[in-house]
Amino acid sequence: MTAGGMPRRLAARIAGPLAALGLTAAAWMALKWLGGFQDTVLPGPGQAVAALADGLTSGAYWPHIGSTLGAVAIGYAVGALIALGVAALLAVSATAERFLMVPIIAFQSIPKIALGPLLFIWVGYGMGASVTLVVLACFYPIFVNAFIALRGVDPNLIDLYRACGAGRLRILLAVRFPTAASQIMTGLEVAVVFALLAAVVMEFVSATSGLGFLIQNATTTLDTPTAFAAIILLALSGVLASSLVRGARRIVVFWETERRDTHMEGA
Amino acid sequence: MAVAAYEQLRPTVVRAAPTHLEVADVSLTYESRRGRVPALDRLSFDVAQGAFVSVLGPSGCGKSTLLKLASGLLRPMAGRIRLAGEPVTAPRRDVGIVFQQPTLLPWKTVLENVLVPIRAMGRDASAGRERALELLRLVKLEPFAANYPHELSGGMQQRVGIARGLIHDPALLLMDEPFAALDAMTRETMMDELQRIWMSTGKSVLFITHSIPEAVYLSDRILVLSPRPGRLLHSVDVDLPRPRTIETMADPRFVALASRLRQAFVAMAEPA
Numbered sequence: 304m305t306a307g308g309m310p311r312r313l314a315a316r317i318a319g320p321l322a323a324l325g326l327t328a329a330a331w332m333a334l335k336w337l338g339g340f341q342d343t344v345l346p347g348p349g350q351a352v353a354a355l356a357d358g359l360t361s362g363a364y365w366p367h368i369g370s371t372l373g374a375v376a377i378g379y380a381v382g383a384l385i386a387l388g389v390a391a392l393l394a395v396s397a398t399a400e401r402f403l404m405v406p407i408i409a410f411q412s413i414p415k416i417a418l419g420p421l422l423f424i425w426v427g428y429g430m431g432a433s434v435t436l437v438v439l440a441c442f443y444p445i446f447v448n449a450f451i452a453l454r455g456v457d458p459n460l461i462d463l464y465r466a467c468g469a470g471r472l473r474i475l476l477a478v479r480f481p482t483a484a485s486q487i488m489t490g491l492e493v494a495v496v497f498a499l500l501a502a503v504v505m506e507f508v509s510a511t512s513g514l515g516f517l518i519q520n521a522t523t524t525l526d527t528p529t530a531f532a533a534i535i536l537l538a539l540s541g542v543l544a545s546s547l548v549r550g551a552r553r554i555v556v557f558w559e560t561e562r563r564d565t566h567m568e569g570a
Numbered sequence: 571m572a573v574a575a576y577e578q579l580r581p582t583v584v585r586a587a588p589t590h591l592e593v594a595d596v597s598l599t600y601e602s603r604r605g606r607v608p609a610l611d612r613l614s615f616d617v618a619q620g621a622f623v624s625v626l627g628p629s630g631c632g633k634s635t636l637l638k639l640a641s642g643l644l645r646p647m648a649g650r651i652r653l654a655g656e657p658v659t660a661p662r663r664d665v666g667i668v669f670q671q672p673t674l675l676p677w678k679t680v681l682e683n684v685l686v687p688i689r690a691m692g693r694d695a696s697a698g699r700e701r702a703l704e705l706l707r708l709v710k711l712e713p714f715a716a717n718y719p720h721e722l723s724g725g726m727q728q729r730v731g732i733a734r735g736l737i738h739d740p741a742l743l744l745m746d747e748p749f750a751a752l753d754a755m756t757r758e759t760m761m762d763e764l765q766r767i768w769m770s771t772g773k774s775v776l777f778i779t780h781s782i783p784e785a786v787y788l789s790d791r792i793l794v795l796s797p798r799p800g801r802l803l804h805s806v807d808v809d810l811p812r813p814r815t816i817e818t819m820a821d822p823r824f825v826a827l828a829s830r831l832r833q834a835f836v837a838m839a840e841p842a
């Protein structure tokens with residue numbers, strides 16, 4: 304590795320997103336100018352950023368950020384635990400698979416968002432409904448990736464453990480989960496986006512706080528800069544949450560990341 | 571011509587040691603949605619206590635299947651398998667397996683991989699560390715104890731698999747082409763090491779291989795299987811003196827036996 308390789312690599316990693324950000328702002332301004340949109344219809348990026356800075360410094364946005372991210376975090380954690388548990392059960396038990404696979408696929412084909420209004424009736428106002436919808440939205444992507452990966456383990460590895468008298472539970476924990484870890488992380492990464500989406504949609508319907516609520520509220524008063532500020536916050540949350548999961552992946556499946564890195568260095 | 575060669579290959583020595591592994595009339599057919607694949611057909615042989623028996627046969631004739639049956643990972647559809655007099659109904663702890671592929675866990679270090687059988691048995695692995703290091707020394711991988719499998723070559727990975735098969739000191743060692751992925755030099759060292767381990771521990775070994783010289787070098791007896799479904803074609807005793815060395819390979823008896831086995835293979839490849 305050459306001297307100064309690290310800073311250069313860091314610069315290269317930041318340059319891409321920065322350029323994309325600049326392009327987005329430029330396109331945004333061009334669109335506003337070409338379309339001749341009023342500020343109440345489409346505010347400029349400057350106005351949105353000003354609203355954002357104002358909302359953050361005045362402290363007005365923090366409770367909303369807190370309740371959206373709280374609902375996402377709780378719902379995501381609960382959804383992931385349920386999905387991994389069900390996937391593990393179905394991966395080791397053919398009987399469980401026979402009974403549960405069809406209901407799960409039927410459930411998957413419902414657009415979870417459509418359940419929002421019903422959840423409002425059942426759970427009412429507040430974070431409970433958002434958490435519930437997040438759980439439902441996270442379940443399938445995590446489940447299906449985990450199930451396929453837990454099933455698809457190299458039969459030789461399983462034979463190795465079976466030959467030593469290991470039972471299904473030990474094989475599940477010692478072989479299946481570590482082998483499946485990479486694909487499980489993929490499911491977890493995909494589910495982050497679903498979680499945010501579900502939280503915001505539920506906040507449109509039934510919340511009294513949250514970024515979805517903020518957007519809803521701001522648009523009814525034609526305060527579009529605030530709506531855009533909330534949208535920017537959502538985008539940032541999505542990026543942040545995804546990078547957290549990707550960072551976790553590097554640690555969890557270190558042997559795969561290392562292998563890939565050596566390939567890249569060798570190339 | 572071919573028939574005459576077969577006649578010369580008939581067993582000559584009757585062994586006195588008690589039977590360790592008994593395979594009697596064993597057949598197995600794989601059933602899948604794509605159809606039935608008969609893999610073994612009424613196979614019978616014994617491995618005496620402390621004997622080194624090799625299985626030679628063309629690719630796909632059921633050698634790995636035989637190994638899975640002997641280890642209790644598969645159950646025969648017909649016939650019976652006994653180990654030290656008891657029917658094999660499930661995997662047993664006094665059997666060690668070296669698989670055809672290295673089959674290592676990528677998230678465990680080399681040392682931890684060698685300890686896998688101990689952990690899989692639910693035993694305390696810390697007691698096995700010394701022995702694991704000793705086995706790694708034996709397969710010349712001690713400096714790599716803390717490395718991960720992806721940092722090793724294919725041949726090195728296979729040697730980890732060999733050390734792992736020995737970790738719990740099994741009385742019967744089942745080896746599925748363990749040296750196939752090794753270079754010629756390492757292969758010869760490993761053959762010598764295996765002979766030494768076997769002679770000093772009194773283990774019984776069932777050794778699967780594609781290599782005729784390897785089989786002759788190591789075995790007390792060589793079983794030759796037919797193309798799929800595997801049937802026993804020949805059982806050949808090898809009574810060359812031990813320990814066998816590089817010189818043994820030049821011994822006229824070694825050369826003659828190897829060439830007769832090769833002829834048997836050629837005869838097998840010819841259409842009936």
Ligand SMILES: Nc1ncnc2c1ncn2[C@@H]1O[C@H](COP(=O)(O)OP(=O)(O)OP(=O)(O)O)[C@@H](O)[C@H]1O
Pocket residue numbers: 600601602607608609627628629630631632633634635636670798
């Ligand atoms: N799980 C399986 N399902 C269906 N057929 C199988 C299965 N495993 C093996 N076979 C078939 O059974 C036959 C014997 O397989 P086996 O692996 O025992 O051969 P082998 O003698 O070990 O071959 P090689 O020397 O190439 O390793 C092959 O024709 C193979 O296609």
Ligand SMILES: [Mg+2]
Pocket residue numbers: 633634635670746
């Ligand atoms: Mg095989």
